[in-house]
Amino acid sequence: MSTSILDHPRITRSYFFPRADTPDTITFVHSGETRLACASYVHDPDAHTLVHFHGNGEVVADYIPWMADLLAGFGLNSFFVEYRGYGGSTGSPGLINMLDDVDAVVDALDQPPERLFAFGRSVGSIYALELAHRHPQIAGLVLESGIADVLERVLLRVSPSDLDSTFDEVQRETQRYFDHEAKLAAFRKPLLIMHALRDHLVDVSHARRMHAWSRSYQKRLAIFEHGDHNSIFDANRTEYLRALRLFLSLHARPR
Numbered sequence: 001m002s003t004s005i006l007d008h009p010r011i012t013r014s015y016f017f018p019r020a021d022t023p024d025t026i027t028f029v030h031s032g033e034t035r036l037a038c039a040s041y042v043h044d045p046d047a048h049t050l051v052h053f054h055g056n057g058e059v060v061a062d063y064i065p066w067m068a069d070l071l072a073g074f075g076l077n078s079f080f081v082e083y084r085g086y087g088g089s090t091g092s093p094g095l096i097n098m099l100d101d102v103d104a105v106v107d108a109l110d111q112p113p114e115r116l117f118a119f120g121r122s123v124g125s126i127y128a129l130e131l132a133h134r135h136p137q138i139a140g141l142v143l144e145s146g147i148a149d150v151l152e153r154v155l156l157r158v159s160p161s162d163l164d165s166t167f168d169e170v171q172r173e174t175q176r177y178f179d180h181e182a183k184l185a186a187f188r189k190p191l192l193i194m195h196a197l198r199d200h201l202v203d204v205s206h207a208r209r210m211h212a213w214s215r216s217y218q219k220r221l222a223i224f225e226h227g228d229h230n231s232i233f234d235a236n237r238t239e240y241l242r243a244l245r246l247f248l249s250l251h252a253r254p255r
Contacts, residue, residue, distance in 0.1 A: 005165050006154070006173050007094035014157040015123065016093035018086045021061040026088055027079075031104035037088030038105070039080040041068040048139055048252040049077040050117040051105060051131065053124030055145075059087045070241075074248050076117070081105055081127070095126070095150070096177055102131040113137040117248065121145055122202065122229065126178065133183040140190040140251045142244065145199055145229050148206040148213075150178035184213040191216040192247040194224070194232070194240065201229040220247065 027040040039060050042049075050071055054063065060080040071078045084091035084098055091097075106113065113135040120128025125146030132141045147153055151174040160167045184191075191214050195207035204223060211221040222243045227235025 004096040004173050004177070005163055005169060006177065007096045008158075008163045008165075010158050010162050011154060012092065012094050015056055015095070015153075016083070016085070017057045018083070018093065019059050020087065021059045022088040023061045023064040023080075027108075029081075029101075029104050029108045031101045034084055034091035034101070035089060036084065036101060036104070037082045037086075038108075039064055039068070039082075040077075041065075041072065041079075042077045043072040044075070044077065047075055047077050048115050048117060048248075049079055049109060049111060050119050050142075050248070051109070051128070052078060052080045053118075053120040053127045054080070054083075055122035055124055058121075061087060074245055076248060076252065079105070079109060095154075098127060099130050099177065102127055102134060106131065106135055114139060117142065117252075119144070123147065126150065129180060129183055129187075132187050132189070136187055136189065138189060139253075140192070140247065141187065142192045142194070142247065143207075143210065144194045145196065145202055145232055146193065146206060146210060147202055148180055148209040150174050150180070153202075180210065181213045184210055185215050188215060188217055190247065190251045191219040192222065192243065193220070194222045194243060196224050196227045196229065196232040196236070198227070199229045199232070218251075 023039045026037045029036040060082045068078045082089045083093050085093045114137050116138045117140050118128040118131040119142040121144040125143045160170050193207050195204050224236035
């Protein structure tokens with residue numbers, strides 16, 4: 001993938017916050033010259049697999065083992081994707097340079113896309129949606145506290161002049177790679193969007209925009225009354241798990 005203004009170090013420093021924590025067991029995925037330190041949990045070789053993309057201040061180790069156990073209780077296998085420069089992964093994170101990693105993960109899983117769910121939290125929604133865009137046959141897509149407008153998020157923390165660029169150039173690059181309206185309009189498989197009403201980092205309007213853009217044959221918008229961006233799960237545990245369990249059980253068809 002060609003070099004993009006969106007992988008400028010100023011953006012990377014503003015939006016990615018790597019930590020070195022790693023899970024006890026690592027499954028390495030090679031994406032070009034980069035090695036991603038992911039985690040794989042298989043409880044039933046015949047079950048669907050949920051591919052999980054975490055937030056920008058998190059690492060895979062934050063979800064191990066509790067979320068893997070939770071998903072196993074739903075009858076699913078799970079695969080937790082680590083980002084470049086996070087955990088035990090090599091390389092450096094970047095909005096654009098991480099896009100091709102979704103293909104490397106799908107190739108490493110060696111399963112038909114129809115057996116996969118994509119799940120993205122916060123910045124992870126960008127990569128879960130990219131997986132759905134590149135592999136539209138997947139069983140379903142879940143976006144938690146997701147981002148509708150990447151340009152809006154970028155301009156919150158950096159200006160075009162910080163990038164030695166112009167607004168028009170940044171807008172063109174964002175539209176080229178992150179046209180979420182077009183990607184959601186093209187994705188017709190089941191979609192679940194979950195967001196906290198009082199999300200203080202990514203406004204709930206992002207969830208509403210994505211739901212409106214979607215042309216999924218079965219879509220649901222779950223807006224939770226309690227919590228915020230970082231407490232959406234804990235503050236709404238019962239409602240959150242009910243929504244997720246129902247979605248996954250409806251669309252994880254047996255072979």
